[in-house]
């Protein structure tokens with residue numbers, strides 16, 4: 001039994017009965033009407049799958065009837081039965097989409113059954129296509145919704161990651177800042193210890209400060225770049241830092257040192273460099289401090305470096321350090337005069353000292369004057385020490401005290 005329903009419309013009862021019988025035998029459900037208005041009234045309640053209608057009927061023709069049906073029930077298959085005389089009108093109706101097919105009277109029952117079957121098959125195909133298209137549209141909508149959901153989830157994760165990243169970055173910067181602060185605090189502590197130690201010895205008091213000013217001016221005269229100048233400043237101030245490890249019995253010995261004692265003193269460039277090891281921003285300073293007792297001809301210590309292999313900053317400090325040491329009294333010898341000290345530098349030029357550095361220092365000494373002879377000169381250059389105020393808190397006070405004879409015991 002077919003599930004399709006066919007509505008037969010014709011004003012001739014015999015034809016209606018014949019078609020009713022034929023379609024029913026073929027398994028279709030059949031409804032009948034004897035005029036177009038009667039058929040339209042039926043359609044108000046239920047639309048069939050197929051309408052087979054005569055054209056020539058009183059009141060309303062089949063074509064007019066189908067035009068109304070098309071507007072109200074677009075999917076209903078419309079088959080028109082027409083006489084030969086109305087053929088032209090029927091073709092026009094097909095072209096306008098009002099009628100699916102027409103069958104000319106008289107017709108064989110078999111012919112009309114085939115027409116109905118084919119029409120139903122065609123509409124089934126169309127219907128299945130529509131169902132498939134609908135399913136595809138629904139699937140696409142579901143997929144699109146999932147893509148949107150995933151995109152939103154991804155955006156949320158990305159935003160959360162960005163937030164965490166920026167938080168981590170802030171923490172990293174904070175750790176870096178704290179680490180740098182810790183390093184500078186460490187530097188300040190050891191530097192203050194060193195300068196306090198230097199101040200205790202009347203023979204060395206103020207030595208590092210004088211070396212600092214001389215070295216700074218020689219560095220400028222030799223055209224060192226700003227990055228080198230920073231390390232020259234620190235190295236000049238801290239060049240004898242390693243002497244912290246030398247016992248007072250050796251450091252303050254009022255007589256000539258024994259060879260063993262001298263060897264202990266000779267360890268101070270390496271010790272000084274080692275103390276600065278943990279301070280990352282002073283790594284280049286550390287190397288200069290290690291080299292400040294190297295000699296131009298390679299006979300110095302601790303590494304026996306020579307000529308240009310010794311950092312220019314180390315060579316500068318070697319010259320000004322030796323000059324200031326010669327100018328000051330030592331327990332075992334008297335201070336040399338400025339001329340004798342310069343004579344000694346020149347005599348050792350190219351052997352112990354870098355020739356360029358000696359020449360530059362002579363010019364600097366001519367321009368600045370001698371800090372040992374005139375400690376008051378240091379006050380004129382006190383601003384040059386400002387760079388280390390942040391790193392070495394308390395050092396300014398020590399230098400100020402140094403300037404007042406006898407305050408630091």
Ligand SMILES: [Fe+2]
Pocket residue numbers: 239240268292293321
């Ligand atoms: Fe030294």
